[in-house]
Amino acid sequence: MPLVNTKEMFEKAYKGGYAIGAFNVNNMEIVQAITEAAGSLNAPVILQVSSGARKYANSRYLIHMVKAACENFPDLPIALHLDHGDSFELCKACIDDGFTSVMIDYSGHPYEENVEVTKKVCEYAHDVKARGRYITVEAELGTLAGVEDDVKVEFGKSSYTDPEQVQDFVTRTGVDSLAIAIGTSHGAYKFKAEQCTRNKDGILVPPALRLDILEEVSRRLPGFPIVLHGSSSVPQEYVKIINEHGGKMPDAIGIPEDQLREAAKRSVCKINIDSDLRLGMTAAIRKHFDEHPDHFDPRQYLKDGRDYVRETVKHKIVAVLGCDNKA
């Protein structure tokens, strides 16, 4: 089927108590790995492109690779989404290029500016008369800590979403989904050691997600789809493989998967996972180089990378998102 927007996906996910995975794509192997995983489990999926990915791969290559994946999996609902659009112009360019969903992230700006720019993007994206299709729009209230491509927020400068603002924001902008800050964070180092406790194996345990804020937001926005960014769990087995094969990632830490599953059962309909795929790819390639110092054909190690990413996405679909067999 052609690319879809996220409207129907989210309606079903909300009612069904599961979430759709949104995975970042940067090259062919990652597009293949994610869609092979989703295809094998009959799971709807969102492929998202950040401004960093556009700079790295050139948007045109990514769009055509995603369309190739749609041809390969004709029965699978696949959305092509802009991650962290930082201006109306960027959102407009992606919509004009064929994206089916965009995020406008003005969460770092004053509230009234966030309302104004999000509304402008929605008016453009929702104009079915002008372009014959409805583009879904995601916005953000509250700010996440951490680093993701061009988005950097220092620890201590992040803030939880204020539930008092959500109704006003959604009503005035007409936005289709809302990313909120309840304690998730971008990157593979989501928390400083002093914010965490350590378990008996010496692994850092982060502070719990603020599911109370999520519930208060949902009480004020019944039936409305919520999005979580920065929701990688930083699998310790990948960190171990990386560190055992020449890498150096001490105290990398993520969000426990059982907490994300709880959020997915509630009003969270989209969960963004990027760092875990990066870690899988890196673990596989480091291991490959260490074990086969004579290899120099990129297909040899990229194949391993693709295998690890595929297994990671399959695990997320079943254990975290619960969207297997929901296509």
Ligand SMILES: [Zn+2]
């Ligand atoms: Zn994000």
